[in-house]
Amino acid sequence: MTDTHLHHPHAEEHLLSSATLTDIVIGMSDGLTVPFALAAGISGAVQGTSLIIIAGLAEIAAGSIAMGLGGYLAGKTEVDHYHAELKREYDEVEKLPHIEKQEVKDFFSSLGLSEEVQQKAVDEVTKDKKKWVDLMMKYELGLDEPDPKRARKSAFNISISYIVGGLIPLCPYFFFKESIEALKISTVITLIALFVFGYFKSRVTGVNAWVGALRVMVIGAIAAGCAFGIARLIQS
């Protein structure tokens, strides 16, 4: 740890895990893995590539829509949930101030403050209803105000990342006639892509990047191997 680092505690580094990066990680993670594994699976059962392309594109369409709309609804739900809870807290502060005051006191007590400072802190916070409710929302319920525009952006980011991720393993099937040939190239390309993606994903989440890269690659390989094996088993 360098001295410069120590003088700038790690606030900025946490900011790296921004919402957009998270969306890209979510979308691309599944986008690279599932269409790759599916194409590998079907390659274990058919010789030509046209059906793999159809199934692969259908999967990418289905997956990107399911994940994108899923992300959109999750964002919407978060906003609705936040506002419902906010209203509820205002109601409770109005109608049951003694209980809500006790909850604020419990919060300060959980921080390890003395009885005296707890009481003073409660008095100061509960003088202002907005401060009071904000504290309850953020620290009792652990809810931050969500950005209402996030839902749409998030849906878009996740979908596009899924499509981009999914087209990488599918590419070789457009250029080869024999599915097994295409599968070989697809495997090489996708394992490299998973490794690179895993590397950057780990840097975002703050894990050792090389270990993370290997982990992500191994998951993809296992998923594809199992899908291939299952398809072969059914076929035979």
Place this chain on the structure above:
Amino acid sequence: MTDTHLHHPHAEEHLLSSATLTDIVIGMSDGLTVPFALAAGISGAVQGTSLIIIAGLAEIAAGSIAMGLGGYLAGKTEVDHYHAELKREYDEVEKLPHIEKQEVKDFFSSLGLSEEVQQKAVDEVTKDKKKWVDLMMKYELGLDEPDPKRARKSAFNISISYIVGGLIPLCPYFFFKESIEALKISTVITLIALFVFGYFKSRVTGVNAWVGALRVMVIGAIAAGCAFGIARLIQS
């Protein structure tokens, strides 16, 4: 809002969104939608059902492994990340107490406490290093100590939910020879399953359950419709 409700503020209801339920929702949500849409897509391109079964099972294998292992690694990463940050906070409290004290003070200031109470609270919290670090972890960084066993449980729950969810839309393809016939039954069964699932999912997340049920069903229908359309387009 009933009086009984008011006397028991909503702590218990928040507990409903337990980790296991969240896992099931994650797994089943994609498990019902993507294999359904994929099977629908391939039905738009082939007449028989054997290939749809192969592709469907390969997808379920790939998806459940990708999501399950993904959940496992996410859990592992969370544990690693927590302990790395914990160590870092202990280091910083040791080496840069003035900066870390200021951060605790900023936290109390953000709650709206007066200068005097802020100072007292800071003095009390920073007397005990564990309390001090705990406060920084939880409220500055927003990190709760993760359960180290969660990762494995979470992987298992997500995978199984994905498999169960995925087999529902695939079932009819085992019993029909014509893909379009199977698709009709699959659509009816899956839309019902999505509706029921959406209903319970919404109760967990606290949204209006009927609206939530409709939303989930519509996402599945759109994903399947697009996959079907794309496969038809390529085929023709």
